[in-house]
Amino acid sequence: MAKILVIDDNDAVLTALLTLFRLEGYQVLTATDPSQALALLQTEPVDLILQDMNFAKGEMTGSQGKNLFYQLRTSYPQLPVVLMTAWTALDMVVELVKAGACDYIAKPWDDQRLLMTVQNALKLKQLQDQQRDADRKQQERQQAFAGKDLCGLVFASTAMERLLQTTLQLAPSQAAVLITGENGSGKEGIAQILHANSPRATKPLVKVNMGALPADLMEAELFGAEAGAYTGLTKARIGRFEAADGGTLFLDEIGNLSLSGQMKLLRVLQTGEFERLGSSVTRRVDVRLLSATNADLTRAIALGQFRQDLYYRINVVQLQVPALRERVDDILPLARHFLGGHKQLSREAGQQLCQYHWPGNVRELQNVCQRALLLCQSETILPADLALETDSGAKARALDDIARSDIEQALAAHQGIVSRAAKALGITRQALYRRMEFYGIATP
Known part of the structure; x- marks a missing residue:
């Protein structure tokens, strides 16, 4: 007192x-x-x-x-x-x-x-x-990150500040970094900062979402393919490794890579060498690998779904991006950033944003703000304009519209590839992840 x-x-x-x-x-x-x-x-x-x-x-x-x-x-x-x-x-x-x-x-x-x-x-x-403390922290933050490229990252929390300090410390090295965290939490943004503050900043940053690629095209996407290597390919295709030569390759959702693709990836990381599909010519590249996953790779190793030797190669250093609900101080600054100064948040709307669980993290917050900009008919956004499911019962009813058995069957039918299972169920990949979280279904 x-x-x-x-x-x-x-x-x-x-x-x-x-x-x-x-x-x-x-x-x-x-x-x-x-x-x-x-x-x-x-x-x-x-x-x-x-x-x-x-x-x-x-x-x-x-x-x-x-x-x-x-x-x-x-x-x-x-x-x-x-x-x-x-x-x-x-x-x-x-x-x-x-x-x-x-x-x-x-x-x-x-x-x-x-x-x-x-x-x-x-x-x-x-x-x-509180305002003086915030001003002091902001001044200290500006001094600490002066001259660094933060790639437009918006944050106010101590958790993100610590993560950013570690990220910038790792940026100049050549070490492979595994970025972990929930979907939509900002793993790609951390990869961009690692590249932008590295000696490779003037070279390409090539991003590949492994979760969005069919299994039979993953290897061709990564390593390239010669004409005729598979049906419909009429000319040689350069893979992402060649495109990223001298720069950085970011593999998102790396847990979806096939075992054969994992073996080829391990060889590239060890020797810098690979062959395109349908070719016997060995090629060499100089690429720094950044990977990201929301899956438990150690569990995947135990199940024989991910190579342990590859895990150690991609996980020289691990960066954990905290979920948005774990860094509440970031919610309002991010919301104002997404609103772009076009409309103001009412105090009640701001409180509701801070109290919401954010299962979809930053990506969900961005979508909520974009929707509010479209639906709000005044200059001030009210709680009703956010359309958040704050009632737990309403949230449960919204998430149990697809039975657990249907989700499990869809995942099994598509070898655990979430993007394909979501398409078969007629929902987005993010919507499927939310329902998997609701039912307690582990990410494949």
């Missing part, structure tokens, strides 16, 4: 105020004159000062209190001060309030008005302290 310093030369006043504030749960210190108060402040941090204006017997001009107030403003400019007296001219009160005093309470005082004045002053101080 807040600590209040009461400065008054009247013992009866001190006792009354001490009792009043302690009953409200405040800690209370007392001083009977300015010198005692200033000495006390050197050893005891306080949150608010309630000071009298006259301290000598027969004194009624308020000059002593005025001098004390200006001393306090000089030495403790952020400390709220409430004035209290029965003998001060109105013009002096106006002067001191303009100079920064929170308020003025006349004696005899009304307990409720005094308590409300103190509560408001403490609340204002808390908000000001």
Whole structure:
């Protein structure tokens, strides 16, 4: 609870105020004159000062209190001060309030008005302290990341700041990095920052979403193919490794790569050599590999679905991107970024955004903001414009529209490839992931 310093030369006043504030749960210190108060402040941090204006017997001009107030403003400019007296001219009160005093309470005082004045002053101080902390952190952040390319990353949370510091530390190296995290959490953005701050920044950053590729085309996509290597291919095709030569290759959802493709990938990482499909010519490339997954690769290794030796190759360093619900401080800055200044969030809408679970993470937040921009008919976005399923029962009803058995059958029929199973079910891949999470179905 807040600590209040009461400065008054009247013992009866001190006792009354001490009792009043302690009953409200405040800690209370007392001083009977300015010198005692200033000495006390050197050893005891306080949150608010309630000071009298006259301290000598027969004194009624308020000059002593005025001098004390200006001393306090000089030495403790952020400390709220409430004035209290029965003998001060109105013009002096106006002067001191303009100079920064929170308020003025006349004696005899009304307990409720005094308590409300103190509560408001403490609340204002808390908000000001929070803003100063935010400004200080932002300044420190700007200094820490000066000269770095953050690729437009929007964040305010300590978790993302720590992740970004590690990312920038790894960027100049050639080490393979495995970026893990839930779908939509921002793994691709971390890969972009790794590349943009590396010695390869002027070379290509080639991105491949392994979850969106049919299994029979993955190897051709990665390593290329000669004309006639498979039906319909009439001319040679350059693979993503060749396209990324000298730069960086980012493989998203790497857990979907076939075992034969994993073997070829392991060889490239070990030797830099590979052959196109349908060719015996060995080619060499210089590529830094960045990988991402939302799956548990250690479980896939145990099930024989992912090579352990490849796992160690791609996982020299692992970066874990926290889910959006784990970094609530990022929600409102991201929302304002997605709204682009076109509309404002109401306080209630902002609260709802911060309280929502965000199973789809940053990608879902972006979609919600885009939808709100389209549907909101005023300049201020209200909770209704967000159309979030905040009621748990409504959320369950929305997610159980497809039976668990149907989802499991679709995944089995398509060898665990989520994108194909989602297409067969007539929903998006993200919608399928949300239903899998709802039913507790492990990601293949």
